[in-house]
């Protein structure tokens with residue numbers, strides 16, 4: 149990592165070995181009530197000189213790099229022509245480059261035309277990390293996600309139709325006890341009706357800084373225990389009947405149980421792993437206090 153990053157800086161677990169170029173600061177939406185990632189950051193786009201200087205430095209340190217992740221939260225908020233210039237500069241600097249990836253939000257993907265997305269793909273933006281969070285419109289409204297489940301489907305389809313791969317996340321526990329079943333069924337419906345490449349589940353944890361905001365807009369939220377969440381995970385996996393093979397990971401630091409496999413092929417194996425975990429007992433479960441409850 150370079151020492152001129154503006155922290156905090158987040159990246160998906162799968163980008164642990166990638167070079168990270170900080171292109172923006174924060175998230176252009178920054179209003180989801182459960183999310184504390186960028187509460188202290190005002191969204192801005194770094195100036196091109198600083199972006200090119202990061203790329204130059206990394207190309208000297210690691211000229212054979214094959215994977216680049218563009219931070220922060222919402223790089224697709226950048227005007228497409230500017231983003232294409234950055235992608236072209238990266239490609240010149242790293243001749244062995246295989247893929248460029250970034251987080252993407254519904255609003256900013258839908259604001260791009262199909263042609264713009266195709267042009268980004270042609271310039272090696274191969275993968276977008278996309279937070280579905282929940283497929284339930286009720287929950288999406290309660291967490292102030294600012295989008296509907298149909299818009300989520302439209303976003304995934306728009307990316308995949310441009311041949312940009314989607315790595316999607318669902319947050320277990322996001323509906324609490326009252327909306328657990330709705331959360332799982334509607335989230336699975338989105339996965340089963342789109343063609344994502346990677347799927348991961350996180351486990352809801354609330355930072356102290358945003359708890360008041362979360363509970364204010366979700367007054368009937370009753371926190372699930374970790375065992376409830378393992379049951380949610382189990383039911384979610386059982387409900388997944390995808391159109392294409394999906395690489396599934398549940399390996400974020402927030403997850404009580406770490407899982408990996410390919411769906412639908414490994415569905416039974418994953419379910420059995422969860423059943424064994426429940427029998428093994430409490431020592432492998434993350435106590436609720438570490439999740440903010």
Ligand code: SF4
Pocket residue numbers: 175176177178179180183184185186221253279
């Ligand atoms: S969840 Fe994503 S879109 Fe929502 S505020 Fe956090 S970074 Fe922004």
